[in-house]
Amino acid sequence: MPKREITKNSKITVYSVDSVEPEVAELIEQAKLAASQAYAPYSNFQVGAAVKLKSGKIVLGNNQENAAYPSGLCAERVACFSAKAQFPEESIDMIAIVAKQASAEGYTLATPCGSCRQSMSEYENIQEQPIKLYLLNADGEVYESDSIDNLLPFKFSEKNLKSE
Secondary structure, eight states, X not given: OOOOOOXXXXXXXXXXXXXXXXXXXXXXXXXXHHHHTOBOTTTOEEEEEEEEETTSOEEEEEOBOOSSGGGOBOHHHHHHHHHHXXXXXXXXXXXXXXXXXXXXXXXXOOOOOHHHHHHHHHHHHHHTSOOEEEEEOTTSEEEEESOGGGTOTTOXXXXXXXOO
16 A cells, blocks of 8 residues: 555644744733643643634633542633633634643643643634644744644544434
8 A cells, every 4th residue: 555644734833932923922921821820739730721712802721620630621621611601602713822830930842632632623623714723832932833633633523423
């Protein structure tokens, strides 16, 4: 069998945090604020997410831990669920995510977990437009993904639930 590429053309770009567009820089700053307010007494790993809606509104989320670990929730889902609960008709344009150890000065690259990728993918599907994702790493670089599909190329969607 010949070799074939099965994923779409994906695009992930790396920028210096100093060279991102002002609206992205502001979104990253909002994600940092959200991370600083995370409830993470067990992992001491603070994650913040900032969701920018089409209207320009920004909705924040951070990780919320629980002594019964499965009962907690990641920053990305807190932010997305909150945005869609408050503004159900608005589409999500972009999401910035930052993470750090509570005692650390700097941030570390942390990509969304599988559940968060699937949840964000659902919103991308229903709004029929990509969501840009920005991740900050420890070196002051920003990773920009032009779609959640880049992080979840074999996503599960409503198409899997339909019989042909």
